[in-house]
Structures are given as C-alpha cells and as structure tokens.
Amino acid sequence: MKFEAFISGTFVQQYEYKSFTPTPVNREWTWDDPRINSLLEETTRSLAELDAFSKMVPDVDRYIYMHVVKEANTSSRIEGTRTEMDDALRDRMHVAEEKRDDWQEVHNYIEAMNVAIRELAELPLSNRLLRKTHDILMRGVRGERKTPGEFRRSQNWIGGASLKDAVFIPPHHDELPELLSDLEKFWHNEEIHVPHIIRVAISHYQFETIHPFLDGNGRIGRLLITLYLISAGLLSKPCLYLSAHMEKHKGQYYDALTGVRMSNDIGHWVRFFLVAVRDTARNGVATFRNIMALKELCAQKVLSLGARSANGQKLLETLYMSPVTTGKRVAQNLDISQPTANTLIAEMVRLGILEEMTGQQRNREYLFTEYYRLFLD
Structure with missing residues (x-):
C-alpha cells in the first residue's frame, strides 16, 4: 500500500x-x-x-x-x-x-x-x-x-x-x-x-x-x-x-x-x-552529555568536603535517581544519624548542589536544581 x-x-x-x-x-507500505x-x-x-x-x-x-x-x-x-x-x-x-x-x-x-x-x-x-x-x-x-x-x-x-x-x-x-x-x-x-x-x-x-x-x-x-x-x-x-x-x-x-x-x-x-x-x-x-559534565563538576565539588566527601558522593548518587530529597530520606539512604544528614545537606547547599525548595522551617525539601533543569526542556 x-x-x-x-x-x-x-x-x-x-x-x-x-x-x-x-x-x-498489517500490509506492505511504500511511499513516493x-x-x-x-x-x-x-x-x-x-x-x-x-x-x-x-x-x-x-x-x-x-x-x-x-x-x-x-x-x-x-x-x-x-x-x-x-x-x-x-x-x-x-x-x-x-x-x-x-x-x-x-x-x-x-x-x-x-x-x-x-x-x-x-x-x-x-x-x-x-x-x-x-x-x-x-x-x-x-x-x-x-x-x-x-x-x-x-x-x-x-x-x-x-x-x-x-x-x-x-x-x-x-x-x-x-x-x-x-x-x-x-x-x-x-x-x-x-x-x-x-x-x-x-x-x-x-x-x-x-x-x-x-x-x-x-x-x-x-x-x-x-x-x-x-x-x-x-x-x-x-x-x-x-x-x-x-x-x-x-x-x-x-x-x-x-x-x-x-x-x-x-x-x-x-x-x-x-x-x-x-x-x-x-x-x-x-x-x-x-541531556546525557550534560549529565556527564554535571556529574564531573559535582564530584569535584564534593571532594572539597574532606571527611564528609564519601557521604557526599553517596548522596550525589541517590540524587541522580531522584533529585528531590529531605533530611529524613538522606539519613535513611546513607544509614547515618539525622544530625549528620542535616549537616551534610547544609554543606551541599553551601556548594550550590542542593537548594531548599519550600521556604519553611520544618519539613524542608531540597532540590538538585542543576540536574533537575536538564529535564525541563
């Protein structure tokens, strides 16, 4: 046809x-x-x-x-x-x-x-x-x-x-x-x-x-x-x-x-x-090219965390799966205490990797903004 x-x-x-x-x-198809x-x-x-x-x-x-x-x-x-x-x-x-x-x-x-x-x-x-x-x-x-x-x-x-x-x-x-x-x-x-x-x-x-x-x-x-x-x-x-x-x-x-x-x-x-x-x-x-470039940049930033860099890298890996997180989720995913998770999040915010997205004092959520933006176009 x-x-x-x-x-x-x-x-x-x-x-x-x-x-x-x-x-x-269900037939042969052709076109001019x-x-x-x-x-x-x-x-x-x-x-x-x-x-x-x-x-x-x-x-x-x-x-x-x-x-x-x-x-x-x-x-x-x-x-x-x-x-x-x-x-x-x-x-x-x-x-x-x-x-x-x-x-x-x-x-x-x-x-x-x-x-x-x-x-x-x-x-x-x-x-x-x-x-x-x-x-x-x-x-x-x-x-x-x-x-x-x-x-x-x-x-x-x-x-x-x-x-x-x-x-x-x-x-x-x-x-x-x-x-x-x-x-x-x-x-x-x-x-x-x-x-x-x-x-x-x-x-x-x-x-x-x-x-x-x-x-x-x-x-x-x-x-x-x-x-x-x-x-x-x-x-x-x-x-x-x-x-x-x-x-x-x-x-x-x-x-x-x-x-x-x-x-x-x-x-x-x-x-x-x-x-x-x-x-x-x-x-x-x-998008894949941009993900790889961002991953390299963020990995370099996390290295500056010294003793916290190992947990910072683990957190990054979870953020690539889902770029929205909370202190409770970080503590559970990394098997660390809540205070340790909160400190790590604060460091990731300081590095410009995470951004607080609720503007609230309680039940705060954080966004891996640059990664998230790669999927908006």
Whole structure:
C-alpha cells in the first residue's frame, strides 16, 4: 500500500451516529515522498546515537528514572493533569492535597512502564501486555471504574459531551477484536519490509484511532511507542521521552492524526512522527552529555568536603535517581544519624548542589536544581 493511495477507513452508520472503521494496517507500505526517506535516515541515526549513549553511560539506570518520570508526567499532563516534574518527584505527603490524584496518575504511569518493560524481557509486545499495562495505569485514579485492563465493550468518543456532538467516534466495540488482532500481527510480521520506525508511527495512529479502552488511550498509545522501540531493539532503555515534543506541539499532533482519518494523509502524520523522534533523540543525547559534565563538576565539588566527601558522593548518587530529597530520606539512604544528614545537606547547599525548595522551617525539601533543569526542556 502506497501512502499516497491510502484510504484511511469508512464511516459506519450506527443507531444515531456514525463511527469510524479504520483500514487494517498489517500490509506492505511504500511511499513516493522523498522527504520521508531523508527524515527516516536522520531519525534512525539519531535514535541509534541515543541508544549508544544509554549503553555507554556508567550506571545509566540512575539517570533513566528521570527520563521515565519526565515521560510519565508529560504524557499525563497532555490528558489534563496539573502535576509538574518537581511534584512528581516528591513524596505524596509533601504534595498539595488538590494535586495528589494527579500525582497518583503519574506514578501509576511510572509503574506501568517499568512493569511493561520488565515483561518485554520475557514476552513479545502484545495486546495482552497492553491490557496489563492499562490495568496498572488506571488503578485507583479517575477512570478506575471504566474497566481497567479490559478492552471496551461499549462505544466511546473523543471530544464533546456525548455521541451527538463528539469530535470523533472510534469503531464500534464489536469490531475491536479483528482490528486489534491485525495491529498485533503488524508488529511482528516478518514477511513485510517496513522499517520499525515507520511501523511504530503507523501503529500509534492506528491504536489512537481504534481507541480500544474506555479511558487512558492517549497514555497507553504513547507508552506503546517506547515499548515498541525497545521490543524491536532500537532502544535498550526507555530514554526517549516523546510526550514532551507532543505536548509542545499538541495542536499539530492532534491535527496530524485527524488529517489521516479525514483526508487520508498518512504521509503528513509519518513526517510529523519522524521529526518528533529525531528531535527528541537529539535532545536526549544532549541531556546525557550534560549529565556527564554535571556529574564531573559535582564530584569535584564534593571532594572539597574532606571527611564528609564519601557521604557526599553517596548522596550525589541517590540524587541522580531522584533529585528531590529531605533530611529524613538522606539519613535513611546513607544509614547515618539525622544530625549528620542535616549537616551534610547544609554543606551541599553551601556548594550550590542542593537548594531548599519550600521556604519553611520544618519539613524542608531540597532540590538538585542543576540536574533537575536538564529535564525541563
């Protein structure tokens, strides 16, 4: 199927509305657009460089956690949560009460991603894995009553207050088994010659169009991108936080998806997706470079602490995993007394490594500010 000849689907009359049935995607795909060839080459090269950095950086899992937090927070924010990165890194008890439900959604996403990636070590990417991931994502948060972990058995819609004024109505639930089976086959079909990055671009569009869950489709669909790239061997770690690009270009993101459904323009969507992956991968490489430079600088500063330098280095290592800390957490992590922890924190503040972030005299929290800022762009 050529992109230029693609017909995205048909509108099917239901009782009082028309749902959209997308064309199956498990097929050979080609295109005439030379822009896609150039972007595909650039994107593949950038993604390979990012993956190489994730393998070269010592103890990389310490830094990967922040990538996962950024992806979880941004993907959830696209769906309406108000949690910022620093909120997501704090203990729940330190988060404002009105933000705790949003905090839980972000942490569900983190757990869902981590569990799904562990599962990929033993199992192939599948609809079964997506259902399990969805169950974790929706646990104890808004949407928890909308059959977590199960594909929908009723009609849903996007935009508007009801089916009558919906912006888009996905396929009828009776069509889901066939459409989802086709999508899963597309992920693993070795008889077609479609580059993996093109496959995941098409897969994300198709998943969002099928909209198989009653809630949480946007987050699962974006998480699917990371899972696919890892399962296909293009990434070793979840270090591509694509949701940041999609949030920054939210209007273009939704317009590109809608353009496929309404105008059959899958080429435009693929170009948007390739640019998103390319630019995000380049930013990821820059982040890794900056992390290594900051790590060397901070290590030199900590050496000036003399007898406290050993504990200072241990504290730094915990801060790379999570740059928000408290005196109590430092004491527990380093197995030192509370007064010793408080003194160490004061020294790290003096060195400009930590910054007190509450302005309070009690229940103080401290931020590894320069490291945290590396993940804000």
